[in-house]
Amino acid sequence: MVTLTINGNEHKVEAEADMPLLWALRDLVGLTGTKFGCGMAQCGACTVLLDGAPVRSCQTLVGDIGNAKVTTIEGLTGKVAETVQTVWADLDVPQCGYCQSGQIMSATDLLANNPKPTDDDIDAAMTGNLCRCATYHRIRAGIHEAAKRLEA
Amino acid sequence: MMIPKLMQSLVLPVAKTQASRRQFMLGALAAGGGVALGYHILASSPAAASDSAADGNKAAVFTPYLTIDSDGKVMVLSSQFEMGQGSYNGIATLVAEELDADWSSIDVRGVAGNVKAYGNVAFGGTIQGTGGSTSMVTSWERYRKAGAAARAMLVAAAASEWGVQPAEIIVENGVLTHPSGKTGGFGVFAAKAAAMPVPTDVKLKQPGDWKLIGNAKLKRFDSARKTNGTEQYTIDVKLPGMLTAVMIHPPMFGAKVKSFDAAAARSVKGVVDVVETPRGIAVVGEHMWAAIKGREAVKVVWDETAAEKRSTPELMSIYKDLAAKAPAAIARKDGDIDAGFAAAAKVIEASFEFPYLAHSAMEPLNAVARKNDDGTLEIWGGHQFPDVYQTLASQIVGTTPDKVRLHVMKTGGSFGRRAVFDGDVVVEAVHIAKAIGFRAPVKVQWTREDDMRAGRYRPSYVHKLKAGIDGDGKLVAWSDHVVGQSIMSKTAFEGMVQNGVDPTSVEGASNLPYAIPNQTVGLTTTEVGVPVLWWRSVGSTHTAFAAEAFIDEVAEAAGRDPIEYRLSMLEPQSRHAVVLKLAAEKAEWTKPLPENRFRGVAVAESFGSVVAQIAEVSTDGSGSIKVERVIAAVDCGLAVNPDQVRAQVEGGIGFGLGAILGEEITLTAGKVDQGNFDVYSPLRIDAMPVVEVHILASTNPPSGIGEPGVPPIGPAVANAVYKALGKRIRVMPFTKTLNA
Numbered sequence: 001m002v003t004l005t006i007n008g009n010e011h012k013v014e015a016e017a018d019m020p021l022l023w024a025l026r027d028l029v030g031l032t033g034t035k036f037g038c039g040m041a042q043c044g045a046c047t048v049l050l051d052g053a054p055v056r057s058c059q060t061l062v063g064d065i066g067n068a069k070v071t072t073i074e075g076l077t078g079k080v081a082e083t084v085q086t087v088w089a090d091l092d093v094p095q096c097g098y099c100q101s102g103q104i105m106s107a108t109d110l111l112a113n114n115p116k117p118t119d120d121d122i123d124a125a126m127t128g129n130l131c132r133c134a135t136y137h138r139i140r141a142g143i144h145e146a147a148k149r150l151e152a
Numbered sequence: 153m154m155i156p157k158l159m160q161s162l163v164l165p166v167a168k169t170q171a172s173r174r175q176f177m178l179g180a181l182a183a184g185g186g187v188a189l190g191y192h193i194l195a196s197s198p199a200a201a202s203d204s205a206a207d208g209n210k211a212a213v214f215t216p217y218l219t220i221d222s223d224g225k226v227m228v229l230s231s232q233f234e235m236g237q238g239s240y241n242g243i244a245t246l247v248a249e250e251l252d253a254d255w256s257s258i259d260v261r262g263v264a265g266n267v268k269a270y271g272n273v274a275f276g277g278t279i280q281g282t283g284g285s286t287s288m289v290t291s292w293e294r295y296r297k298a299g300a301a302a303r304a305m306l307v308a309a310a311a312s313e314w315g316v317q318p319a320e321i322i323v324e325n326g327v328l329t330h331p332s333g334k335t336g337g338f339g340v341f342a343a344k345a346a347a348m349p350v351p352t353d354v355k356l357k358q359p360g361d362w363k364l365i366g367n368a369k370l371k372r373f374d375s376a377r378k379t380n381g382t383e384q385y386t387i388d389v390k391l392p393g394m395l396t397a398v399m400i401h402p403p404m405f406g407a408k409v410k411s412f413d414a415a416a417a418r419s420v421k422g423v424v425d426v427v428e429t430p431r432g433i434a435v436v437g438e439h440m441w442a443a444i445k446g447r448e449a450v451k452v453v454w455d456e457t458a459a460e461k462r463s464t465p466e467l468m469s470i471y472k473d474l475a476a477k478a479p480a481a482i483a484r485k486d487g488d489i490d491a492g493f494a495a496a497a498k499v500i501e502a503s504f505e506f507p508y509l510a511h512s513a514m515e516p517l518n519a520v521a522r523k524n525d526d527g528t529l530e531i532w533g534g535h536q537f538p539d540v541y542q543t544l545a546s547q548i549v550g551t552t553p554d555k556v557r558l559h560v561m562k563t564g565g566s567f568g569r570r571a572v573f574d575g576d577v578v579v580e581a582v583h584i585a586k587a588i589g590f591r592a593p594v595k596v597q598w599t600r601e602d603d604m605r606a607g608r609y610r611p612s613y614v615h616k617l618k619a620g621i622d623g624d625g626k627l628v629a630w631s632d633h634v635v636g637q638s639i640m641s642k643t644a645f646e647g648m649v650q651n652g653v654d655p656t657s658v659e660g661a662s663n664l665p666y667a668i669p670n671q672t673v674g675l676t677t678t679e680v681g682v683p684v685l686w687w688r689s690v691g692s693t694h695t696a697f698a699a700e701a702f703i704d705e706v707a708e709a710a711g712r713d714p715i716e717y718r719l720s721m722l723e724p725q726s727r728h729a730v731v732l733k734l735a736a737e738k739a740e741w742t743k744p745l746p747e748n749r750f751r752g753v754a755v756a757e758s759f760g761s762v763v764a765q766i767a768e769v770s771t772d773g774s775g776s777i778k779v780e781r782v783i784a785a786v787d788c789g790l791a792v793n794p795d796q797v798r799a800q801v802e803g804g805i806g807f808g809l810g811a812i813l814g815e816e817i818t819l820t821a822g823k824v825d826q827g828n829f830d831v832y833s834p835l836r837i838d839a840m841p842v843v844e845v846h847i848l849a850s851t852n853p854p855s856g857i858g859e860p861g862v863p864p865i866g867p868a869v870a871n872a873v874y875k876a877l878g879k880r881i882r883v884m885p886f887t888k889t890l891n892a
């Protein structure tokens with residue numbers, strides 16, 4: 001039994017220490033917004049925030065989390081995140097949408113640390129997030145647009 | 153591959169009556185009678201929609217195509233499966249337009265199990281399916297009429313309620329009003345309206361009255377739910393008591409289980425069972441992690457007698473040898489090819505090599521099966537060929553198809569991967585559920601490695617091309633010999649293979665638009681034990697590359713500009729010429745580029761649409777290249793959702809670019825070398841060019857758009873790379889030439 005703080009709530013989960021956070025979130029806690037794409041830190045679909053910093057939950061073991069606070073797409077709040085989410089819908093960024101929880105996590109983190117990212121900054125920050133629908137053109141546009149709205 | 157009898161009867165009638173795939177797609181565009189097929193169902197079986205309980209507060213079933221609940225929420229029931237390509241949105245647009253619905257009250261859910269209503273008219277109407285970029289083709293009349301019929305029923309209900317003439321009622325944004333001041337939303341009249349007779353002679357709006365169709369500002373109805381984690385995919389299905397299974401598939405195609413030892417696996421915490429199925433061993437756990445850990449502890453001994461054991465270099469050398477010989481079958485023959493070459497002033501030749509490619513949709517394949525106490529079976533999944541899966545599943549459990557209920561889930565991509573003849577992961581779920589005695593619902597979830605190593609790849613091909621030009625540089629002889637596996641032979645679509653030609657092997661090569669007097673397209677089909685499948689844009693993934701890259705070589709040999717040369721072989725008003733000219737104009741083709749920028753062009757027709765692309769690449773002097781910008785000009789008939797046409801072309805360019813730059817599935821002694829994204833590398837954001845999409849205004853019915861953005865990008869970039877580096881790219885992926 002492990003206690004995890006997820007989106008501000010404490011959850012007691014029946015998990016062995018070696019269970020990746022991804023599967024604990026999805027199968028034990030029932031938060032399915034975090035997606036499985038590769039299981040080896042190659043696609044970013046499983047990205048969550050751990051004490052505010054993005055991590056790949058498929059490579060983050062439940063036993064290593066301790067008191068760190070987990071934020072998933074379901075619990076993502078704040079001006080930056082909400083702006084990103086709104087812009088994503090306004091620009092119709094998602095196609096299948098499967099990768100987008102992860103994209104939004106990474107984009108939110110980028111904008112929180114770099115309010116006016118260049119294309120190169122975006123490429124560097126987002127390159128770990130695969131999108132097989134290749135919505136990259138709009139992801140880039142979305143991050144620029146969110147930066148603009150946040151500045152205003 | 154074994155083809156179940158029932159499935160054959162389900163599918164073959166279509167195949168037999170059609171000469172070619174191309175014909176059955178394009179035939180549908182013209183066939184008014186065929187298009188109306190589903191619509192007759194409006195009047196005959198409105199109850200067929202079923203499941204209206206899921207559609208909200210007392211949803212009233214209007215036709216098999218939509219329900220409206222008492223709050224006025226419109227649920228469109230889509231015959232077309234949603235994998236990200238926006239079919240749901242397109243179909244919702246057609247319904248909402250004719251219904252005069254409030255766009256924000258529209259939702260869509262996938263349906264199956266009523267082929268009369270949902271059969272794909274582009275496939276002859278006898279099978280429901282999503283593929284060949286036909287979703288707008290099959291829906292264009294059907295769903296507009298469904299919307300118009302429901303609107304007329306709502307008007308009739310309101311007219312009788314208010315005691316007024318139907319013609320006096322105005323419908324706008326989901327609200328009915330009468331000049332007398334009477335007003336009411338759809339929800340108020342839904343129940344009464346659904347009981348009204350379904351009109352059979354509805355009049356559709358004139359294009360000038362459209363508010364939603366063709367509206368570039370219309371937003372997808374389903375974007376918000378894809379930004380907050382609430383969209384539900386197959387992987388998210390959770391049923392009471394559900395178990396999760398992972399598979400151990402044979403390590404080589406064609407290998408079989410000889411024996412297995414699951415004792416250690418059974419003692420892994422959370423592992424519930426380990427069972428054998430016809431598709432391999434399934435490890436069933438309380439959750440995914442337990443199943444994955446259990447799997448590591450299973451020992452399997454394989455019978456590899458019948459397995460494909462060859463390696464990629466061996467297969468490629470066989471293909472190249474075959475390509476040098478005369479083709480086994482002829483797909484196109486114009487004029488006299490020998491005389492053409494004999495008379496040519498100059499003859500050039502080139503060979504092109506294409507590897508196997510994996511679809512690698514972001515959501516690895518999965519399905520959920522549950523048998524209920526009443527004997528019915530339910531299956532959740534990305535049912536791209538639902539009728540086929542329903543039939544196959546019923547055979548496994550020994551029941552009739554009507555006892556199998558399919559829940560059509562949205563999926564994280566597909567790109568063709570979920571349209572399979574043998575049911576694949578769908579039947580796997582049913583097999584596992586059966587093997588555990590149906591004691592719990594089972595979700596089978598493939599890992600990325602399972603997904604990448606399970607085959608059904610875009611086939612590997614070799615093209616051998618030869619062209620002859622006369623003294624004026626005019627192209628007088630052209631031959632293309634295609635060598636590779638057939639997608640359709642030995643499947644339920646076998647009937648489509650005529651005279652040894654699988655149309656999916658040569659589409660894009662056998663219908664080259666250029667006026668070349670002597671022309672031959674030959675095909676030699678290979679037998680390899682690697683399962684293959686359609687992969688976004690199918691034959692044109694390789695045919696368009698070979699043809700459009702080689703045309704560039706010919707233009708160079710003739711000393712001509714690549715666009716001017718292509719145009720010289722096209723009718724000025726042809727669709728190819730028009731999009732080429734549009735792309736050239738938007739890219740300012742005749743203007744010089746800044747230093748270190750180079751461009752290339754390609755044009756290709758697929759799925760009834762024609763797309764030209766001009767790619768601009770830059771070099772850094774070290775021999776590597778970057779695709780900076782792509783200008784696309786698109787003729788896809790009428791664009792129902794222009795912004796989604798744009799999105800599909802942007803995505804198609806990224807998808808196609810990733811493949812030619814770096815994707816490749818290879819075999820070593822029969823085993824697939826790649827398992828995950830560390831070594832199989834789809835495009836990432838840093839390689840994504842700026843994309844500009846220009847859509848030709850058209851009054852023709854909509855044609856395909858999910859796939860046609862893919863074919864031109866490879867050759868356009870290859871042609872630009874030649875300008876940049878002086879290297880012709882003839883072996884895919886590009887890394888082979890650029891890193892050489």
Ligand code: FES
Nearest residue numbers: 037038039044058
């Ligand atoms: S699932 Fe974790 S990075 Fe892909």
Ligand code: FES
Nearest residue numbers: 096097131132133
């Ligand atoms: S939107 Fe489909 S994978 Fe990104």
